[in-house]
Each structure stands twice: as structure tokens, then as C-alpha cells.
Amino acid sequence: MDQSRREFVKTVGVLVPVGLAPSAVTAAEPAQPAARTQAAPAPSAVERPLYVFFNAAEADFIEAAVERLIPADETGPGALQAGVTNYLDKQLGGAWGAGERLYRSGPWQPGAPTQGYQLPFTPAELFHVAIRAINTSFEKQGTTFSALSVEQQDAYLKSLESGSDDLDGVPAKEFFSMLLKMTVEGYFADPVYGGNKDMAAWKMIGFPGAYADYYTAIDRHGIKFEREPMSLASDARGHIHVNPNIPASI
Numbered sequence: 001m002d003q004s005r006r007e008f009v010k011t012v013g014v015l016v017p018v019g020l021a022p023s024a025v026t027a028a029e030p031a032q033p034a035a036r037t038q039a040a041p042a043p044s045a046v047e048r049p050l051y052v053f054f055n056a057a058e059a060d061f062i063e064a065a066v067e068r069l070i071p072a073d074e075t076g077p078g079a080l081q082a083g084v085t086n087y088l089d090k091q092l093g094g095a096w097g098a099g100e101r102l103y104r105s106g107p108w109q110p111g112a113p114t115q116g117y118q119l120p121f122t123p124a125e126l127f128h129v130a131i132r133a134i135n136t137s138f139e140k141q142g143t144t145f146s147a148l149s150v151e152q153q154d155a156y157l158k159s160l161e162s163g164s165d166d167l168d169g170v171p172a173k174e175f176f177s178m179l180l181k182m183t184v185e186g187y188f189a190d191p192v193y194g195g196n197k198d199m200a201a202w203k204m205i206g207f208p209g210a211y212a213d214y215y216t217a218i219d220r221h222g223i224k225f226e227r228e229p230m231s232l233a234s235d236a237r238g239h240i241h242v243n244p245n246i247p248a249s250i
Contacts (some may be wrong), residue, residue: 053093064146074203087186087195097124133167154244202229
């Protein structure tokens with residue numbers, strides 16, 4: 001992934017620190033199938049969380065995919081190092097993933113963009129179905145997404161973003177859009193939800209986090225507010241106490 005995409009993601013974080021995502025990221029141009037000028041980073045280099053939603057094959061795809069959407073570089077950690085896959089796993093394995101607050105009674109018809117999500121799948125079902133279809137497609141070719149070069153991975157993600165492929169009933173565009181949005185959310189959200197490990201994304205953009213007491217700074221006009229970021233679950237010493245009702249590990 002090129003530097004322009006990293007700068008784009010950083011800008012998104014400055015504008016929307018809690019992680020609301022844009023509709024798309026421009027991926028690299030497709031490379032020739034034989035080209036392997038840059039090997040994909042090995043997910044094993046980062047400690048894998050204990051997944052409760054993703055199975056092993058799904059985790060292999062997700063880890064490789066999110067690392068291409070937000071790659072590691074000298075500016076900051078990549079999505080994998082920042083715990084984005086942990087965020088996805090906890091969200092998809094919880095009430096949100098189960099569609100607890102989604103309307104589920106149909107009719108299921110294509111809608112206008114302004115009408116929002118129109119599929120019969122819960123978010124959890126959408127990810128399971130789409131990733132299974134993707135992995136099956138690569139298995140037929142004798143490979144996996146994670147085994148591709150970074151150029152080939154970018155080309156494939158671009159095909160999901162702009163294509164009209166059907167992933168066993170899940171439109172490729174819909175899957176890519178949700179994957180991208182959740183990746184950005186997990187990168188910039190409060191670490192209490194499983195991502196943004198060590199608040200690295202907040203440190204990168206200078207966001208103070210959930211800082212509630214501005215008493216000593218309220219009369220200091222025109223001065224940049226700088227301090228170490230604070231999580232919703234931070235105590236006075238900066239240690240994060242995860243709420244047991246929030247299924248996240250840091």
C-alpha cells in the first residue's frame with residue numbers, strides 16, 4: 001500500500017477520531033500475477049488474539065486484509081499491530097454482529113444508497129458468508145489471499161471495492177465497505193472496545209481521548225492542548241480497566 005493511503009487514513013483519524021469511515025480507499029493498481037516484488041507481512045509477527053468469532057481460515061484472510069487497508073510504516077502501526085482484528089472479532093461476535101437492533105423482517109430488495117443497509121444478513125452472517133466464498137475461490141486456485149504478494153492483495157481488494165461480484169449472496173462492494181469502515185473504527189476507537197492498542201492511533205494524531213476535566217485549561221485561549229491520551233477505562237495512573245460487560249481484550 002502506498003504512502004498516500006496511509007496519509008489518507010491519518011487524515012480520517014484527525015477529522016473523526018472515533019473512527020467513522022469514508023466510503024472507500026483507493027487501492028494500488030493491479031500487479032502482474034507473477035510479480036512478487038514485495039512480500040506480504042507475516043501476521044505471525046504480531047501476537048494473535050484469542051478469536052471467538054473468526055475461525056482459523058477467516059482469521060488468516062482478515063489479518064492480511066486489514067493490514068493492507070492500514071499498513072504499518074514509520075508514521076504509526078498497521079491495523080494488525082493496533083489490534084483491529086481483535087476489535088472486529090469482538091464486535092462481530094457480540095450483540096451488534098448478531099443484528100440485535102437491525103430490522104430483520106424484509107422485504108429484501110435492492111435499495112437506494114440513502115436507504116442504508118438492505119441485506120437479510122446480520123453483520124456476523126455477512127462476514128462468515130463473504131469470507132467463506134473468498135477463501136473457497138482462492139482454494140480452487142491452489143492458494144490463499146494471505147499467500148499473495150502485497151500488490152496482488154491490493155489488486156484483489158480493489159476488485160472487491162469496485163466490482164460487482166457475488167460472494168454467495170453478499171455483494172462484494174457491500175462486504176468491502178463494511179470491512180473498511182470497521183477497520184478504521186477499530187484503529188481509532190477507544191481501546192476499551194478491543195482495538196487501538198496502547199492508544200497508538202490517538203498518539204499518532206494527537207488526540208487526547210476521553211479526557212473529561214479541562215478545569216485548568218479552560219481560560220487558556222489559543223494554546224494547543226497536549227497531553228497523553230486517556231481511554232474511557234483509564235485510571236489516574238493510565239492503566240486501562242476493561243469493563244467486563246464490554247467483550248474486549250487489550
